Amino acid sequence: MMESPHSMRRILLPAKNWFIVMTLCAALLLNMVPFGYFLGIPDWIALVLVFWCLHQPLKVGMSAGFILGLLMDVVDASVMGQHALAYVFLAYAAAALSRRVLWFPLWQQALHVLLLFLGGQLIMLFARMFSGADFPGLSWFFSSFTGALLWYPLTYLLLAPQFQPQEKDFHRPI
Amino acid sequence: MSAIGHEPPPFFNRGPAPLVRLLFFVAASIALMVADLRFHTLEWTRLTVATLVWPIQRTAWLPIQAADNIGHYFIRQSDLQAENESLQRQRMKAAKLLLRQRHLEDENQRLRVLLDMKMRQSINGQIAEIIYAARDPFSRHVIIDKGLQQGIQAGQVIVDEHGVMGQVIRSFARTAEVSLLTDKQQAIPVQVQRNGLRSVLFGAGNGRLELRFLSTDADVQVGDILVTSGLDGIYLAGLPVAKVIKIDHDNTYVFAHITCDPVAGIEHHGLVLVLDSRTPLALPPIEDLSPEKSKHGRKEKR
Numbered sequence: 001m002m003e004s005p006h007s008m009r010r011i012l013l014p015a016k017n018w019f020i021v022m023t024l025c026a027a028l029l030l031n032m033v034p035f036g037y038f039l040g041i042p043d044w045i046a047l048v049l050v051f052w053c054l055h056q057p058l059k060v061g062m063s064a065g066f067i068l069g070l071l072m073d074v075v076d077a078s079v080m081g082q083h084a085l086a087y088v089f090l091a092y093a094a095a096a097l098s099r100r101v102l103w104f105p106l107w108q109q110a111l112h113v114l115l116l117f118l119g120g121q122l123i124m125l126f127a128r129m130f131s132g133a134d135f136p137g138l139s140w141f142f143s144s145f146t147g148a149l150l151w152y153p154l155t156y157l158l159l160a161p162q163f164q165p166q167e168k169d170f171h172r173p174i
Numbered sequence: 175m176s177a178i179g180h181e182p183p184p185f186f187n188r189g190p191a192p193l194v195r196l197l198f199f200v201a202a203s204i205a206l207m208v209a210d211l212r213f214h215t216l217e218w219t220r221l222t223v224a225t226l227v228w229p230i231q232r233t234a235w236l237p238i239q240a241a242d243n244i245g246h247y248f249i250r251q252s253d254l255q256a257e258n259e260s261l262q263r264q265r266m267k268a269a270k271l272l273l274r275q276r277h278l279e280d281e282n283q284r285l286r287v288l289l290d291m292k293m294r295q296s297i298n299g300q301i302a303e304i305i306y307a308a309r310d311p312f313s314r315h316v317i318i319d320k321g322l323q324q325g326i327q328a329g330q331v332i333v334d335e336h337g338v339m340g341q342v343i344r345s346f347a348r349t350a351e352v353s354l355l356t357d358k359q360q361a362i363p364v365q366v367q368r369n370g371l372r373s374v375l376f377g378a379g380n381g382r383l384e385l386r387f388l389s390t391d392a393d394v395q396v397g398d399i400l401v402t403s404g405l406d407g408i409y410l411a412g413l414p415v416a417k418v419i420k421i422d423h424d425n426t427y428v429f430a431h432i433t434c435d436p437v438a439g440i441e442h443h444g445l446v447l448v449l450d451s452r453t454p455l456a457l458p459p460i461e462d463l464s465p466e467k468s469k470h471g472r473k474e475k476r
Contacts, residue, residue: 028230029230029234030234031309032230032235033234033237034305034306034307034309034317035238061195062192062196062199063199065199066199066202066203069203070206070223071223071227074220074223074227075224075227075231075309076308076309076310077309077310077313077317077344078309078310078312078313079210079211080207080209080210080216080219080220081202081203081204081210084202084203084206085203088196088199088200088203089196089200092195095192127207131207131211132358132359133312134312134357134358134379134380136312137311140311
């Protein structure tokens, strides 16, 4: 089961646009749930955005990241442009990696994604510390790790509509 | 750009190169950040987006509210009774003070009239509830459930039953954002209740407050209560703010390092009181000036 989507040797159906939009909206909704100062709540938008930028780099890109980032800035009451900057970077890096990463097994993909999330958080940290904000403590980076742990279930959840029923036909070439 | 001079048909047109787009968006984000932090010009954008996002946000609160309600449902009756009894007791205690306060306030007013002093502004306010703490880990902000529709304006003061909690910094349609005293960017002018020594209290970020710019031999003791001095024209005078818990007398520094704890339950969530904004102090009358000039003078003074 721990296979990469590319080496699963299953032909995926094309991704539906409405499904991509719906998952991004669901991530936005999850990000708005007021968990307070709980530790390790992942940034759902970053997670879903990186997923679609890896799997569908032509459909979801930096402009989506920018718009979602601005929404997050308002919802989070942070500085305008802080999340936008981090998400644009995430989208760029994910699209640049997409050809390579999808061939790795899922746990190695999760390691790649972990580095992306940490990079995004570091960008936000630098942007805010530069303007004289408080250091939120190392535990803040914990959410990147929970996000990376969720990569495995998330891949199956978001790719599920693209799987087609597996029928064994040994006469078919692929 | 083929050799013949025709443009290739736009089958594979993917727009500008990724790096160009990255640079564009990064520049846009940084411009937004500068505009927001330095010039504070994006408040109307924030208000618009917040109003549009409001219904979605409301939906997102539902699960948390439901969990809260379930928690309330399973509370033990004995706990409720105990709480009820302690509240009754507190009310009786407060009633003693309140009955006397009315009398004292009247007396105070009469004395002030006799002395020809300005009337003190009485405290009025609206009760609001803290809905949640903003997710931004770099600051200490909370969101309350009253906003522009209830007349909440930026700059109003938030108190709970023990003392000052913070200040409204942004007001949206139905919610408002409050910066707590412990936020690093928050400052409040205070005086020591015991001897009237004035200073400014700053948020230290980690749930503590810091009294800065007092010399090492200043008369401050551990356990002193700090109250608002009212010099800024925003906070009413005499509201309790913090309690001194530690003083570092290090002679290598010019100023003493004084750490304080807020008296209000700042990190607890519940009901708060949003005080009405204070009527600005009247400017001293300007005499011997033509009406035009006096207008100018007043503008410069603000």
